[in-house]
Amino acid sequence: MEINSWFECKVKMDVMKDDGMTKPETFTYLVDALNFTEAESRIIEEVSPYSHGALEVTNIKKVKFAEIFTDESDVADKWYKVRCLFITLDEKTQTEKEIANNMLVQAATFHDAVQNFDNGMKGSLMDYRIASVQETKIMDVYRYVARTKEA
Numbered sequence: 001m002e003i004n005s006w007f008e009c010k011v012k013m014d015v016m017k018d019d020g021m022t023k024p025e026t027f028t029y030l031v032d033a034l035n036f037t038e039a040e041s042r043i044i045e046e047v048s049p050y051s052h053g054a055l056e057v058t059n060i061k062k063v064k065f066a067e068i069f070t071d072e073s074d075v076a077d078k079w080y081k082v083r084c085l086f087i088t089l090d091e092k093t094q095t096e097k098e099i100a101n102n103m104l105v106q107a108a109t110f111h112d113a114v115q116n117f118d119n120g121m122k123g124s125l126m127d128y129r130i131a132s133v134q135e136t137k138i139m140d141v142y143r144y145v146a147r148t149k150e151a
Contacts, residue, residue: 004032007039008063008138014053022052028137030079030104032144036060046142066101068141069120073108079138080105080113087127100131110135 009029014022029047033039040057048055066084070076082105085098105120107113113133121128 004065004068004144005034006063006065007031007033007036007043008059008061009039009043009057010059011043011047011055012058013047013051013055015050016052024054026058027139030063030065030138030141032142036062042142046140064102065104067120068104069106069116070141071106071108071112071116075108076106076112076116078107078109078113079136079141080107080110080117081132081134081136082113082117083131083133084117084121085129085131087129098129104136104138104141105133106141 007030009031010026011029012024012026015025017023027047029043031039031043031046033042039060043057043060044055082103084101084103086101088097088099089095090097103117103120105113105117107116110133114130117130117133
């Protein structure tokens with residue numbers, strides 16, 4: 001199983017507007033990193049090409065997502081947080097127990113997010129139910145990619 005440490009990074013940077021003027025805006029990104037220092041370094045590296053001037057990481061916080069479901073279609077430009085409750089049976093008391101997990105789903109619409117989540121959960125052996133689906137401000141997700149050193 002893949003273990004990720006996710007950090008939500010807020011970045012304030014100058015962006016070029018349609019009228020040619022630059023204006024500071026704050027964006028939220030998700031980065032897979034080992035610690036806060038690496039998260040800051042990686043997000044600066046990833047978003048620097050999109051900045052037209054000043055760039056500042058204004059906030060970093062660690063967040064937990066049990067799974068991230070991506071959608072490769074061109075229209076899937078939003079990220080939704082899905083709170084999923086896995087239903088298990090407590091052997092001792094013979095009662096159902098719910099274990100909550102947060103998942104992140106890329107989709108174009110709320111309906112697509114639910115559908116993409118259900119598709120991602122196909123083949124799961126556990127029963128589950130969706131407790132909530134909420135659109136996030138996350139603009140993009142940057143997974144860790146191992147880089148090879150050139151000789």
